[in-house]
Amino acid sequence: xxxxxxxxxxxxxxxxxxxxxxxxxxxxxxxxxxxxxxxxxxxxxxxxxxxxxxxxxxxxxxxxxxxxxxxxxxxxxxxxxxxxxxxxxxxxxxxxxxxxxxxxxxxxxxxxxxxxxxxxxxxxxxxxxxxxxxxxxxxxxxxxxxxxx
Numbered sequence: 001x002x003x004x005x006x007x008x009x010x011x012x013x014x015x016x017x018x019x020x021x022x023x024x025x026x027x028x029x030x031x032x033x034x035x036x037x038x039x040x041x042x043x044x045x046x047x048x049x050x051x052x053x054x055x056x057x058x059x060x061x062x063x064x065x066x067x068x069x070x071x072x073x074x075x076x077x078x079x080x081x082x083x084x085x086x087x088x089x090x091x092x093x094x095x096x097x098x099x100x101x102x103x104x105x106x107x108x109x110x111x112x113x114x115x116x117x118x119x120x121x122x123x124x125x126x127x128x129x130x131x132x133x134x135x136x137x138x139x140x141x142x143x144x145x146x147x148x149x
Contacts, residue, residue: 006047006071012094013049013067013076015120016040019147024057027138032057038144040067051078067092099123109133114142121146 022036036055043050043066051065063082069075076092078101090101090110102111114125123144128136 003072006069009069009071009074009076010047010049013040013069015094015116016049016051016067016099017042020123020144021147022053022055022057023143023145024055024060025141025143027140032059032140034058036060037147053082061086099125104133107131109136110139111136112142114144121148 017040020038020040022038024032024036026032034056036053036057038054039050039052041050041052042048047068049067051063051067053060053063053065055062061082061084063080065081066079068077068079070077076094078090078092079087080090081087088103088110090103090112092102093100097116099114099116100112103109109130110127112125112127114123116123123142125142125144127139127142129139130136
């Protein structure tokens with residue numbers, strides 16, 4: 001039986017690879033104090049993308065995520081963990097200039113929707129939260145800026 005390989009699905013993750021600065025804003029547009037850095041890099045096997053987040057925002061913890069795919073179904077997942085002991089699994093999609101993450105469940109549902117700039121050096125996104133699992137409100141906005149070396 002032929003098994004689909006992950007090569008094509010993993011290639012769609014390439015726009016994330018690299019180092020990024022972070023800027024966050026509250027729903028009212030007020031910037032968060034501080035900044036941050038996020039690095040996306042391939043693990044040694046090349047089958048997973050590691051995301052290492054080091055924000056200096058007082059409200060945001062250091063975090064690590066592992067992004068992978070189910071090649072047979074063309075789906076993506078992100079395993080997230082942070083220094084508070086929070087661990088979550090997000091479904092994910094990426095392509096056509098968009099990047100999305102979402103999860104339903106306790107203690108609240110979340111979703112992230114972002115777009116890539118035409119040159120691929122800026123990702124503008126918004127995290128939303130639904131404490132009742134249905135009605136989403138903006139949690140905060142994030143802007144990723146590629147660090148060009």
